[in-house]
Amino acid sequence: MRRVSAPTYHHGRLRQALIDAAADAVRERGPEDWSLRDVGRRVGVSHNAAYRHFAHRDDLVVVLSELTMARLVDALHQRLALVKGDDPVLRARRALAETGRGYVDFAISDPHLFRLAFTSTVATEPSPPPERDPYGVLSRVLDGLVEVGYLTPEARQDAELTCWSAVHGFSILCIEGPLRGAGDAERNGALEQVLVAIDRSYAATTGTVIGPDDLRVGA
Amino acid sequence: MRRVSAPTYHHGRLRQALIDAAADAVRERGPEDWSLRDVGRRVGVSHNAAYRHFAHRDDLVVVLSELTMARLVDALHQRLALVKGDDPVLRARRALAETGRGYVDFAISDPHLFRLAFTSTVATEPSPPPERDPYGVLSRVLDGLVEVGYLTPEARQDAELTCWSAVHGFSILCIEGPLRGAGDAERNGALEQVLVAIDRSYAATTGTVIGPDDLRVGA
């Protein structure tokens, strides 16, 4: 039996501890205003210890960024699992709306790490595998809309860009824009409006008639 | 007659010179990776000289941010002045689209300052007067759409949020997202798709039929 937290010379799990502490630091102090040395202090280790696990501070930023993206993808999948409905078209449309809700909720619940992940100047050059990329999740949801015939193949073209722009932009609005101090009710109301606008925009290409509660998660 | 650039002890226009140099620094090195001391060096003045004009580094950031916003507002107004067309409805719709184009163009042409202006943690608490606020420009364009009957008062509600989300999100996409390396053609194509989606979304509430070139700036 090993004592995990025994203060031995060799920490044992330092890399993970540093990542966790860095995440805490970012959450507390924002995506820019934290230091590697302070992260070391939090873990109870000397400055420079981090350099055995990360060649540069930015490498730790990249790790945090990728981890955050992965968490976002997980959150989206969990949300998508909740979508119900007998009508496949309705279900596909709800999936798109729910993706948007999950995205914004994540951004609001962890704003500093969200910003870190999307702002990191050291943009991860090779775009991540679709499994780790929120963009990929959106792509498949949109493919689903094509399969059920709600989205024409022409409208499918660049649809990621449109949807992602709207939802990511809305998230920014909530984090650092005019909706910063807004309450949940106001914010959710506005979000539903955005989601309806997206849905309606595609509905217009197929002549679908939209009911008031179509986009709720379903029953 | 005074020699403007004579290296006297008192600079005379140091405040403005610092602002200009800081803008250059941000453009060269990004919104985070520049220093007050370097700005002093660029102007040929000691470190600390800046402290006679800005109490903190962040104060200079705020000034840069406000200046950038003002330039953005100017750019939008210039774009709006180009919108033509006899049909007032068409003109109002084109105004909305042109606002989006102007916004994205500005973001792409000055990405680092654009990001600085929207990312500054030191968010200017009192929201700026409508004259200095891109948000205000958008508001009036949307009011115009209501006046000509294209936008119902209900749809007008929160319409800023929807439009701004889409266009700002798209700008981010172009600056640091998947559209980062895209050429003008690809980017503009995608942008037009976003603009059409916005327009179509509101058109859907009034049953307007949309032609292929409706949103061009007009003739």
Next chain:
DNA sequence: TCGTCGATGTTGACACTGTCTACAAAGGAG
């Protein structure tokens, strides 16, 4: 005309940062 005084710019210092190099301790392979 001269002296004074506030505004503006300089110098030096402090604590803090990321990062480099040299050193030390731990733990596994032989």
Next chain:
DNA sequence: CTCCTTTGTAGACAGTGTCAACATCGACGA
């Protein structure tokens, strides 16, 4: 037990924002 790789430490360096003390200038009242 010995040796070597891995992991953590100590110290140093340049660079940063900021503060306090000092220097210089320009304007204004005597």
